[in-house]
Amino acid sequence: xxxxxxxLALLASPAVALDPSEMLQDSDLExxxxxLDHGIRCVxxxxxxxxxxxxxxxxxxxxxxxxxxxxxxxxxxxxDWFVTRYGEFVLMDPxxxxxxxxxxxxGPAMLAVGALGALSYLRxxxxxxxxxxxxxxxQARLDEIxxx
Amino acid sequence: xxxxxGHFALIxxxxxxxxxxVVPMWGAWRxxxxxMAVAEPAANxxxxxxxxxxxxxxxxxxxxxxxxxxVVMNSHSAKPMLYxxxxxxxxxxxxxxxxxxxxxxxxxxxxxxxxxxxPTLKARVLAVQASIAVAFFAFILFTSNPFIRVAVxxxxxxxxxxxxxxxxxxxxxxxxxxxxVGLSMAFSFAVAALIEGRVDAAWGRWVxxxxxxxxxxxxxxxxxGSWWAYYExxxxxxxFWDPVENASFMPWLLAAALLHSAIVVEKRESLKSWxxxxxxxxxxxxxxxxxxxxxxxxxxxxxxxxDPERGVFILMILAFFTGGALILFxxxxxxxxxxxxxxxxxxxxxxxxxxxLLAVSCFVVFVGTMWPLVAEMxxxxxxxxxxxxxxxxxxxxMLLLGLILPVGSMMPWKRAKLLQGxxxxxxxxxxALAIGGLIWAMQSGRSLLGPLGILLGAWIVIGAxxxxxxxxxxxxxFTRLFRLPRADWGKMLAHTGLGITFIxxxxxxxxxxxxxxxxxxxxxxxxGSYSLRLDDVQRLEGPNYLSTMGFVTLLQNGDEIAQLRxxxxxxxxxxxxxxxxxxxxxxxxxxxVVIGDAQVNGGWAIxxxxxxxxxxxxxxxxxxxxxxxFSLSDRRFRxxxxxxxxxxxxxxxx
Numbered sequence: 001x002x003x004x005x006x007x008l009a010l011l012a013s014p015a016v017a018l019d020p021s022e023m024l025q026d027s028d029l030e031x032x033x034x035x036l037d038h039g040i041r042c043v044x045x046x047x048x049x050x051x052x053x054x055x056x057x058x059x060x061x062x063x064x065x066x067x068x069x070x071x072x073x074x075x076x077x078x079x080d081w082f083v084t085r086y087g088e089f090v091l092m093d094p095x096x097x098x099x100x101x102x103x104x105x106x107g108p109a110m111l112a113v114g115a116l117g118a119l120s121y122l123r124x125x126x127x128x129x130x131x132x133x134x135x136x137x138x139q140a141r142l143d144e145i146x147x148x
Numbered sequence: 149x150x151x152x153x154g155h156f157a158l159i160x161x162x163x164x165x166x167x168x169x170v171v172p173m174w175g176a177w178r179x180x181x182x183x184m185a186v187a188e189p190a191a192n193x194x195x196x197x198x199x200x201x202x203x204x205x206x207x208x209x210x211x212x213x214x215x216x217x218x219v220v221m222n223s224h225s226a227k228p229m230l231y232x233x234x235x236x237x238x239x240x241x242x243x244x245x246x247x248x249x250x251x252x253x254x255x256x257x258x259x260x261x262x263x264x265x266x267p268t269l270k271a272r273v274l275a276v277q278a279s280i281a282v283a284f285f286a287f288i289l290f291t292s293n294p295f296i297r298v299a300v301x302x303x304x305x306x307x308x309x310x311x312x313x314x315x316x317x318x319x320x321x322x323x324x325x326x327x328x329v330g331l332s333m334a335f336s337f338a339v340a341a342l343i344e345g346r347v348d349a350a351w352g353r354w355v356x357x358x359x360x361x362x363x364x365x366x367x368x369x370x371x372x373g374s375w376w377a378y379y380e381x382x383x384x385x386x387x388f389w390d391p392v393e394n395a396s397f398m399p400w401l402l403a404a405a406l407l408h409s410a411i412v413v414e415k416r417e418s419l420k421s422w423x424x425x426x427x428x429x430x431x432x433x434x435x436x437x438x439x440x441x442x443x444x445x446x447x448x449x450x451x452x453x454x455d456p457e458r459g460v461f462i463l464m465i466l467a468f469f470t471g472g473a474l475i476l477f478x479x480x481x482x483x484x485x486x487x488x489x490x491x492x493x494x495x496x497x498x499x500x501x502x503x504x505l506l507a508v509s510c511f512v513v514f515v516g517t518m519w520p521l522v523a524e525m526x527x528x529x530x531x532x533x534x535x536x537x538x539x540x541x542x543x544x545x546m547l548l549l550g551l552i553l554p555v556g557s558m559m560p561w562k563r564a565k566l567l568q569g570x571x572x573x574x575x576x577x578x579x580a581l582a583i584g585g586l587i588w589a590m591q592s593g594r595s596l597l598g599p600l601g602i603l604l605g606a607w608i609v610i611g612a613x614x615x616x617x618x619x620x621x622x623x624x625x626f627t628r629l630f631r632l633p634r635a636d637w638g639k640m641l642a643h644t645g646l647g648i649t650f651i652x653x654x655x656x657x658x659x660x661x662x663x664x665x666x667x668x669x670x671x672x673x674x675x676g677s678y679s680l681r682l683d684d685v686q687r688l689e690g691p692n693y694l695s696t697m698g699f700v701t702l703l704q705n706g707d708e709i710a711q712l713r714x715x716x717x718x719x720x721x722x723x724x725x726x727x728x729x730x731x732x733x734x735x736x737x738x739x740x741v742v743i744g745d746a747q748v749n750g751g752w753a754i755x756x757x758x759x760x761x762x763x764x765x766x767x768x769x770x771x772x773x774x775x776x777x778f779s780l781s782d783r784r785f786r787x788x789x790x791x792x793x794x795x796x797x798x799x800x801x802x
Contacts, residue, residue, distance in 0.1 A: 020664055093536035094532065095531075100523065100529070103516065104537075107511070114507065118501065122497050
């Protein structure tokens with residue numbers, strides 16, 4: 001039994017990402033902090049936000065977010081705090097500026113292209129198929145028949 | 149000994165696949181029936197040999213043969229039997245063997261059920277399918293051989309990743325691979341048709357069952373993975389927009405588009421070259437998915453043993469098949485002239501709109517997934533593209549799709565009147581509007597997406613029901629309802645499933661309640677309209693793990709409704725902890741409880757979530773898959789293909 005307790009103590013504590021001891025007393029501030037948790041990436045993990053990660057780095061980040069909020073900083077200030085230290089990489093949401101604008105516009109642009117392509121295809125389809133003109137010999141034969 | 153036989157069988161299968169690629173293709177070109185006849189037995193032999201190799205590997209896992217490197221690294225003698233078996237594909241090498249086994253299975257099935265295909269087309273399809281197998285056999289044998297022995301076998305293994313020791317995840321990969329690889333059949337048919345230079349209604353009818361099957365398997369595989377993430381990862385998300393999830397979602401979207409465009413080819417002989425292109429792209433995205441997972445190019449939680457050499461190999465496979473097929477397409481697509489004439493407003497144009505929306509949403513997922521790479525390479529910006537982007541950029545297309553679906557699916561072929569179609573659905577729309585309005589009135593200060601999603605979901609479900617009812621004639625009749633072709637039922641079930649999934653997603657994302665607190669033993673606390681009481685926490689021992697189990701009583705209005713057992717597990721061999729959330733499942737909501745650490749001042753950290761309508765997501769996925777199976781069993785796929793039955797799918801009278 002003793003040995004098992006030792007094994008348990010050795011291993012990193014699993015499970016719950018946000019621990020009650022980290023939480024702020026003020027529920028409004030805590031709600032803002034939790035929203036921010038989802039927007040900050042855990043840089044030690046693989047595509048996880050600090051909200052869901054159990055890594056120590058994520059825990060520190062969560063404490064940092066709460067500390068900054070308690071000091072009265074805005075959400076944008078908190079994000080900027082992380083960006084100046086860890087770069088844009090730390091934001092889960094790519095900024096809507098510069099070259100990243102292309103990312104945001106890719107979908108609507110593609111929809112426009114697709115819709116135009118589909119419309120031009122539909123226009124082509126909605127006309128009755130053009131019948132090839134008759135060759136001179138066929139025309140002559142037709143005239144002959146019609147004359148009779 | 150069995151291991152060596154398995155290895156040998158794999159090499160033999162590789163050689164048979166090469167023969168099957170070359171000889172029937174040559175035979176089809178020469179119009180030599182004897183050479184073409186090689187394809188069928190070769191496909192069977194290839195499947196049997198690969199099946200034997202896979203069985204040999206599985207045997208090594210079952211008996212815990214620790215002289216095999218793969219078994220040492222991914223198994224342990226104390227592991228439950230189910231996970232010893234599923235451990236066969238719970239690793240890179242074994243999962244690639246499963247992948248190629250499924251390629252050969254589909255090839256063999258094409259040989260079994262392809263009796264009514266024209267001989268040259270059949271030979272070419274089997275040859276193309278075998279060429280895919282050749283590539284993956286080479287990949288396995290040269291970079292990821294599962295049959296490598298170790299000189300000095302250890303006494304025990306290093307255990308399977310504990311996260312994978314779960315029934316949901318045991319069956320997640322096989323279904324996913326059946327889906328990914330099922331799309332290889334559509335690809336083979338597309339390439340064979342390009343080589344033949346002929347696409348007609350019969351081709352559409354042959355391709356559709358394979359695409360349907362692949363799509364059904366993908367749906368099940370993705371749903372299993374999503375459900376697993378929901379109950380296992382400890383905070384109850386169902387979709388994370390992780391690169392690897394996206395890798396399975398992109399083929400799903402394209403397969404859904406392909407399903408619908410193949411209908412147009414089958415019924416109206418239009419949209420041919422687009423359908424071919426979709427078939428190529430759908431499998432292309434399967435390969436891209438494989439590449440993303442195995443190369444480690446994009447950071448993902450699904451980390452396999454990554455290796456750049458393997459990544460390059462798969463990139464070559466990807467470039468060869470997708471690139472080659474696209475070149476062939478650009479050369480031959482011109483020959484696929486469309487026949488049908490139809491108006492701007494018609495079933496055809498509605499299906500085209502479906503295709504545009506599905507393809508564009510797939511493109512959005514693709515761009516979002518690849519953007520970190522593009523930004524780093526070309527703009528020197530290291531950034532992340534996470535769930536906020538995908539939710540914002542992807543959702544509008546789905547909402548649009550949901551909006552037009554009921555109207556489009558009821559439109560007659562050739563020529564329709566938009567206003568007339570919408571008028572027919574007026575009561576349905578009013579009902580959906582009422583449901584959405586009710587939800588909106590009940591909520592306060594939350595996102596408008598909740599009521600909107602539920603409105604659209606209800607609209608799709610009601611529309612699907614009205615659609616199938618309208619098929620029974622002007623007055624409607626129950627007896628005729630059950631005599632409708634299975635394809636009609638398939639359509640109704642799949643569309644209903646989509647609507648139900650919409651409702652589930654909207655409910656979960658908008659109305660979830662979260663509570664994190666320190667719970668003292670025996671002291672009840674309230675979450676929403678529920679009350680929870682932590683009765684006890686015990687340390688227990690499982691077969692290959694140690695557990696810290698919480699005994700939680702769930703109460704509502706003072707009555708006990710469930711006993712919940714959230715666990716924290718530690719797997720000593722793999723040195724990994726996992727969380728096992730305890731969930732009280734219900735149609736209206738899930739109560740989701742996770743136990744955390746013991747607190748310094750006494751008590752335990754407990755997370756509780758109330759998750760409304762969550763099960764609707766998976767019920768919806770189940771219905772979609774069921775709808776696919778219904779369509780798959782439609783009479784027209786069972787009777788001789790090509791023999792058109794005029795009455796099989798009558799055009800509704802205007």
